[in-house]
Structures are given as structure tokens and as C-alpha cells.
Amino acid sequence: MPTTEAASQKIEADSKAAEKEGLRQFEALTKELGLENMAAQAGTGSGADGLNPASNLFPMLMSQEPEYKEAPVIGGGSLSDVEFRTPEEKARALRAVNAELESLPVKLPKKEDAPDQTAILKLAASYNASSRKNFRPDELSAYTGAVTFNPSFDS
């Protein structure tokens, strides 16, 4: 039928146009990547005899990858200072650190600064009084609602 024939011809023309467009895009891409030779080869071939671009692009890109070279290790590459410090130098460095630490004020608590039981109870009473004045009954309700056990505050 003429209509079917015309339609099949149109489909064939469309597919050729699409193929050309794909080839053009591929050539543009390979030029962009600096692979003009491959684009030329791919352009000359077609069908079963032509170069399949997809199957060759990856190995070519891989072949252009620079080889990994390990950076040269300078100075042994370890933190061990065996090679850098003599025992005398190490002892001198240790003495310098200790001297610096000893010059700092001692931050440990002194026994005479510690409050006695009366002072602590007084502190607790003052905190308790001020906090009880400020906290609202709904805070207590919120707490008893939040905990899974039932604290009794009246005993």
C-alpha cells in the first residue's frame, strides 16, 4: 500500500537522521576530549565493519589515565624520633616540658578550700528555698506525668 510504504520510508529517513545526529554528537564529544583520531575512524566505518565507538572509547580513555606513582617517602615516614633525636635531646625536651608544666599553678582542689557539712546544708537550703519559690505546681505535675514510677513527696 502506498501509505504504508511512505510511512516506512519516513521511519527509515528518521532513523538515518537520528544516526547522523548521534554520530555528530559523538564526534563533537571526542574532539572535546582530544580524541580526533578515534572520531575519524568511527566516522569512516558503519554497520558491521565500522568501529563501534562505545566499545573503544572506554579502553582509550583508560589508556590515557596517568599511572599512579607513590610519593617518595622522605625521612623514614614514621613518627619515631629514633633517627632524629639522640637520647640527650629527648631528655632535654622532656625536661623542658616538665619545667613548663611545673611553672603552671596547681589546679587540684585543696583540702582547706572544701566546705564543711554545715555550709553545704546551708547552701542546699538556700537553693531549695529559692527554687521552690520559683517553680510552678505544673512542673511537679509534669514530672510525675513524665516518670514511669510514682514518687511520693509527702513522706
Added chain:
Amino acid sequence: MARDYSFSVSSATNHFNRPNFVIAYATAVFALDPKAPANANNMAAAIYTAGKSLSQGKTNSTGINSYQKDAEAIYLYPFPSQ
């Protein structure tokens, strides 16, 4: 009784954002048994944590410092049994 409330005080300090209640609770439980180190530590933690919460909105520079000092004093508190 103070021992029974120790866990309750510490969990309230950690998980319950009601600073005034937490301080009142911790100090009350401490007063029940002032010889127990856990109660004193709980009270110090409560004062510091709740104090931090209470002083957040304030603009004065002392803010947390007073709570911090009191908490530190409680941590230094020597227990009669030791």
C-alpha cells in the same frame, strides 16, 4: 530513702528541663542524707545543669558563674565517712 531517689534525681537532671524543680528536688534529697556522696554529686550536677538553663536568658556576665562556683564547692565537699 535518699538512696531510692538518687536515680530519680539524676534522671530528672538529665532529661527534665524544669530547672527550678530539679534544683529543689536535688537539694531536698541531699538534705535527707548529707553523708551520701551520690546525693552531693547529684546536687552539684543539678545546680550546674539547671543553673546553665536558668542563666541562658540573662544578660549579666556573672550568669552561670555563681552556679558553677557552688557546684564546684559541693564537689569539693569532704564526706564525714572519708
